[in-house]
Amino acid sequence: MKVASWNVNSVRARLEHVAAWLETCKPDVLLLQELKGTEFPSETFKELGYQSVAVTQKSYNGVAILSRHPIETVSTALAGDLADSHARYLESIILGIRVVNIYLPNGNPVGSEKFSYKLAWMDRLNAKMSAWLEDEVPVLIGGDFNVIPEDIDCHKPASWIRDALFQPESRARYRAMLSLGYTDAFRSLHPEADGQFTFWDYFRQAFEHNRGIRIDHFLLSPQLAKRLAGCEIDKGPRGQERPSDHTPIIVELN
């Protein structure tokens, strides 16, 4: 089973990219983030063999799950804050796996309300992740975590030291997820790999110089980690015309 995740930075602007990529990569499931609008092109994906569920809002955020297999929607919002109206969370069951798509808040600038919101959002997710381990359904959480886990996950730590994605508070909460027993699929298979990124700024030819960060992740519950067969980043889409600033990451499960 192949599951992919891709922050597309507007599904409308990237529809042709996504459609073409689906036809070449053929994942069973694709998690999309940053749809950036209320319109969702479910018909286009249906014609490609994918059913879809989308959580959208105007202008910002938005997450969707595309799947060749039936999707049972469990929840469209992260528990723990009824006032939170951002479209950042979609929880489903696909082929007996709890598949959770997240677009974790960016949190910049550090010290702002946005940063507090990010940390609180991570605490809320952590509570869910802990609870899920109590039942027998294996869990896969994928998406844009907006966290650079370790120094090895960016081209130059000094460039990110003041960024919300690199703050000790953000990284501690990511590590707390691992401490619960979840596995970072990519890092567990490639413990020493550096220069492996999923995002590059649009500025200053960051992609051409591979000045990027690894912030799109798959976390697997213990029983699902035993089924981990592969995890790779596909840099191809980031090098195309008018790309998203992120590129897809793909995990393969037995």
Next chain:
DNA sequence: ATGTCGCCTCATAGGCGA
């Protein structure tokens, strides 16, 4: 501080978020 995108509007330029 800046760079570049994409979305939206008290819209064709500027603000916001990333």
